Structures are given as C-alpha cells and as structure tokens.
Amino acid sequence: MTIATVPAISEADARIERRLCELATYDSASIWEAQDELSSAIAEAGMHFEGRAYPVCLRPLAIDCGLANHLTATAEAVIKLLDVAAELYCCNEDVQDLFPAYKHLRHWITILPKHRPIVRICRLDGLFGSDGYYKIIETNTEAPGGVIQNGLAAKVWSRIPNPLTHGLSLDVSKQPFAKDPTCFVRELVSAYHSAAGSELKTAAVVNFRGRYANEVDWIVNGLRDAGVKATLLDVSTMKLTPRGLVGPDGELIELVYNKLDPRDVIEACEAEDYLRACAAQEVVSINPWVSQCVLSDKAILALLSDDRFSSNFNAEQISLIARHVPWTRLVREGVTTDPNRRRIELISYIRKNKTDLVLKPSNATRGEHVLVGRLTSSEAWEEHIDRAARNPYVVQEYIAPGEVTALHPPSRSFKKMAYGIDCYVFGGRLAGFQSRASLDPVMNVGRSGILLPIAID
Template structure:
C-alpha cells in the first residue's frame, strides 16, 4: 500500500498530510508534556489492515489472557510465595486483603490492553508474536484508537479506494463500545442496573493524555450518566459514592491504589475509593492492580500452572515472554533449567531486556542488544541494588515496517519504524492498537506515532 502514496501527485500528498494533521488537532488527538504544553499525536497515514481470520484468532487468544489476568488476585491471596513476585507495598497489601476478603469480590472485572510484538502483514503472523506487557489500570488509547481510525476513514480511505480495488474496508470494533459493554455488564453482575459511571484520573497531573472527557461524552451518548473527574472530587453519603449530587454505581479508574495513597499523603481523603472497591464498584476490579510486568513471571513459571487452564498454559508457553523479577536468587531460565539470575543476565545481554516492574511510558527500559556494555552493566547493578523493582525479560524482536512520511520538500518518502501492537477485548469484540517509533522502545508518550487499524474483507 505504500506504493499508493508514492505515486500520488505532490499537491494531493501535501493536502492529505495537512488534513490529517488538521483533523488530528480538531478531534483532540493531543498529548501534554510535564509543563502542560500540547503536541499533536502523530497519526500514520497508512493503516494496518487486519483480516477477519486475524481478528477471530486474536480475540480468542486475548480473552484467554484476560481470564488469566482475572485469576491473579486469587493467586496472590492464596500463595504467599507469589507475593514475592507480585510486589505490593505494605499499604497496598493491607488494602488488598481488606477488600478481597470481604465476600463481594467473586465477580472480578478487568478492562485491559495487552501489548505484543505482533505484525499482521507477515505470513507467520499466527506463530511469531509474543505478549510483552499487560495494562489493566489506566488503559491508554480508549479515545485515540477510534479517533485515529475515523480520521483515516474520512481522509485517507477515499484516496486508497481509488487505487485499491476488490477489497472492502470496514471499521474495526470500537474500544469505547467494548468499555461500555464491560461497564454495563459489571453493573448488572453487582446489581447496579442504573450504571451511573464516573471516570477518575489525577487531573492535577499536567502531562499525559486527555482522553477521559471524550470517553465520558461517548458513554453519555449511549445513555449513561457519565462524568470525568478527579478521585478527590468523590464523596460518600450514607454509604453511597457520589459525584456532586449524582449517586455513582461504577468507577472506571486510571489510578492505581499506590497513586491513591500518594494523594492521601498529600491530604486527600480516599476512603470513598476503598468503600467502592469493597462493594466491587470499580473497573478494573482489585484484580486489575496486578498489571505488573512481573505478572508474566506467574504465567511463565510452571509452579503456578495449576491456577490456569490447559489452553492458557499452552498459550503462555508459546506466546508469553519469559520474565523474572530481579533480585539475588536462583530461578528457572527460559529453557527451564535453574540459573543464577545475575550471572545469567550478564551472560545473555543480547537476548534480554531490563524494565522497571511498575512504571510505564517506556521509561527506564534497557534493550540489551541496543545497549552499550557499560549501560547494560549499570542497568544490572541498579536493578539488583534496588531489588524487586525491575524485571528481566527474554527479548521479543520489535519488528520494523515501512511507512510513508512527508519530507521537507513536500514529497512522500518511506521511513522504517519499529512497531508494537496492543489488544483490548470484551466478550463481543476486540480492538487493535498500533504504535510505532524510529526508536526500538516504542511508546506514544515518547513521541511515537499511532497506527490506525482498518479491517479488510
């Protein structure tokens, strides 16, 4: 499809890219830096094309992963040894046991995005991907994914259709619809049929995205009373959560419990959130708290296999990267044999990645094969010195694809980008997210780009 853009007249190309940028700004495709200054999210002009077969396959796989994530809270509750891997602070741990032990937690609901290195244009797409991270608190892209697809549908697809025939392009499942489904189904499970919903995030934080206001408007359009606000704005009246004068049934959260404790340390009253968790009114539920990278150690250590189905164990073995939380210990390596972890990491630099366990945005990630020897040694020393704050993962190749870009003289050139895929699923559908960057650590917050996704039939 890149050839389509290379053959376009210069004036047509410039108009296309100008409109793409203009519509991105108009439709709120914006991120903010630490000073609150906006920048437009770079939407790639050439979309990923996903087939019906690929959609069906990844939907099945991701529902299996979602179910596995929802089981992790039970593992933490029942397995003291697992608490060394799923590292909660003492305050988080206290909250967890107070919430999870109260008898209201049978219906754990996780709204998640699972990231992988999948690429959909290769013939071995079904076998060559690996899941590398899970996200179940503050899932990014709930507004950006459909907004990018809609921009491409309005501006780019008419051009593509003039050159690509005998192919029908259709929109992928809307992730906002999947969230709506998740919220309303959870409301039914806990017998809150009214389903008034509030979306909470730390609104005093200047950097990041501004998606929640757009998502709240979408949910309003679906008939829900929906609000986007700061968790400090919620109150408790006669045991019921309120936002201003509206009683709230479901809280969709961008905040981890640890972040709530930080707010408490600054003087905020967060007891209202604890009560909401106790009544299981929060999505993601307490199980969502375990979106640590070390959760993948639970998946890739056979010791915990009894908690998962045979299909999940097969999935982990084939498609989840070997992961270990870093501290001074012996553990099983990728081949199942016991290794001294520090020696193993030093010896296998080009095959491994070191990441902060609970940070996001690509911060602190060191890819062994791209790092200088001194940088790798320092990453190892820091990780072992800090203890249990980093993971080591088997390197999953971050693949490259070519995308058309506009150069300074207004002509299309082809640029190679590394790319990462993400998947958000519900029972009824799946949404694909594509991100790309000229750097191998791919993240939109690191000035990466967003790849729109279109289905082909």
C-alpha cells in the same frame, strides 16, 4: 484452543509498503496532501493526546482475517488467565512476593469482585516472536489510552481518499470499537448493571492531580450521552460515607472509571477514602484494585511464564502461555530457570545475556526507564542491573519488533519504524486493534510514537 503460527504481515500490507516506497520517490506530494487532510479531520473531530495532535498515520497496517481471528482468540484467552492470576495472588505467598510494591495494600487488593472477567477494560500490547506467535509484552489492565479515540480515528481514516490503499479492499468496521465507538461506554454501563442489578445513574471519571487526562473528555461526554450524570473528579474530592462514596456536591457516585496512575494514589493520604470505597465495593470500580496494581504490573508475566506456578493452570492454558507469554522474571538474587528451562542464577544470567534481554521497571508507564540490552552499553547495563536488583524490575526476553515504512509527520519524512499490534478487550471480548510505530525501540505515543490504523483485508 489450537492456534497455528501466522505471518505478522498480509499481502495487502506488502502492497501498501511497496506503494508507499514508490510514491515517496516519485509523488510524495500526493501522500502528504492526504496525510494533511487526515490530520485535519482528526483534529476537527476533537481527538487529541493530552492537548497535542492525535498522531494518526495515513499508512495503515493491513492484516488478514486469519491473523485478526488469531489475535482475537489469543487476547480473549489471556483475559481468562488473568482471572486465575488474580485468585492466585489472593492465596499464594510466592505469588504475592512477585509484587512487593503493593504489600501494604494487600488487604484491599485481595477483595475481588464477583464478576468475571475481573478485567473489564484492558489493552494487551504485543509483538511477533521469531516463532511466528504473537507475544504479550504488557497487559495494561489499569486504564489504557485509545479506548474511544482509536475507534473514532479508524472511522475518520476510512473516509479519507488514500493513494496508499487505492484498489485494495480494506475494512476497519470489522472491529467493534470502529463499527460503534460507543461500545466502550456501553461496556461501563453493562458492567454496572451486572454488578448492581440496576441502571446506572451517576458516574465519575477519576484522576489524580490532573495527570493522565487523555480521553477523559470523551469518556465523560459519552456517559452523559448515554443518560448518565457523569463528571471528572479528583480522588481527593470524594468521601466515603455511610451512604457510599460521594462527590464534593454530596451526590452518591455509583460507578468510577480510574484514569490515574496507581503508584501516585497508593501513597497519598488524601486518597484513602477512595481506596477504601473501591476495595469494599461501595462503588463499582472499573477496573478493581487487583487490576490497577497486580494484573497491570509487568511481573504478572513472570507469574505466568514461571514453571513454579504452572500447576495452577490447565493444559490448554499452559499451552497458551508457552506460545504467547515471553520468558519474564522479577529481578532478584536467586536461582530460577532460563527460557530453555535450565536452572540458572538470575543476576549472572542477566549479565551474560545482555543482547537477548530487556530490563523494565515492573510498574512504570509509557516506557519509563526501559533498557533494551542490545542497544545498551555494557557499563550502562551493569549499572541498570544494580538498580533493578534494588527496585521492582523485571527482565524479559527480547522480542524484535517488525518494521514498516511510515509517514513521520514531525520530521515530514518517510521512515522505517518499529511496530507492534495491541488488542483492546472490553468485557472479555475483543473490541479492536491498534498499531503503534516508533523510531524509538520503546514504542509509546507519549514518546513521539504514531498510530497506524488497523485494516482487515
């Protein structure tokens, strides 16, 4: 697969940027009126972020067809890389050492499902590097947010009169999940049929102690609309029996969708039946434990970007990794190679190259404890290096985010905000895009970020 470098912004988006800046100066009332209409329509449609308003911005991010195709090809190819990585984890001790938090669960994680791709639902988060290539900075192969609501939000956005896009030919419906918001549920049903060879009758959306409830209502209701008896269950309420996994009413559960943080579940004794049932494939689990733990861990990018493991990938895949996976290493004492393939002592390198690096907990979510070197004092950086060396952390090359002007509803103002583009992939195929924008250098809707609809011109 040959992919040329592409610009991170289209001419249509540049026009939107100019128009927003002009209207913000001369007619801001018209923009806020349209934003309020959009926010009301989103709320009336029932979209929310764990009970709070779903933060969809009037300003879209416009990309051209060339960029859309580039992102599609990249995302779909990365999913195939993850299949190779999962198989490597099962047989390579050096790979297993990159994921120390899951050592005691290895006997469950290494039971891989027969279907490919292993990752049925995921969201790849990315930024554009200085070389023009899209860089995957997180894989999100556990249970990413936005799988239903972002497609719905795009459709609602497209119906609102928008002074920012007047005269532009922009289309959200080229994205499968915007054209048909039921495509996520259809993927769950299809995944079950592929694994079991029969029609799905019962399913559970599973969380733990009420955490991560975003979109659960949409998923449950979507399955019910598809003719499946579906419910929301806590992992502690399910039992593994000779018949299979059953809920509190004793009914057999055929498929589970994991809407939880694996870090919580793997340490909980009341979750053991559930862990065993998913591992033994007594129930079809979306996604399986290798996806929930290993492939979603940020150390997966250390596996992909380290030359020690390159012999396990073909030439096309090596080229893909070089373009689209940023240099990443698990933080620990020892010798490795830097982004230019020079041998280095890693801890010393991290100390000396603060402005070019980011430290991240390898398996945390929502931007927890992420430290951007160039925005961090030397004292705090030193303290964080010590913490990182004692805990599962990764260090990653810093990718500067792009900037857009956007409406910031909480402050009722226009702000320059950092943005990225994320790719949703269902069943190995691109389902759609989202763009998150934030005043915070760590972009996350859970950290007061906003969502920019992606429109293709």
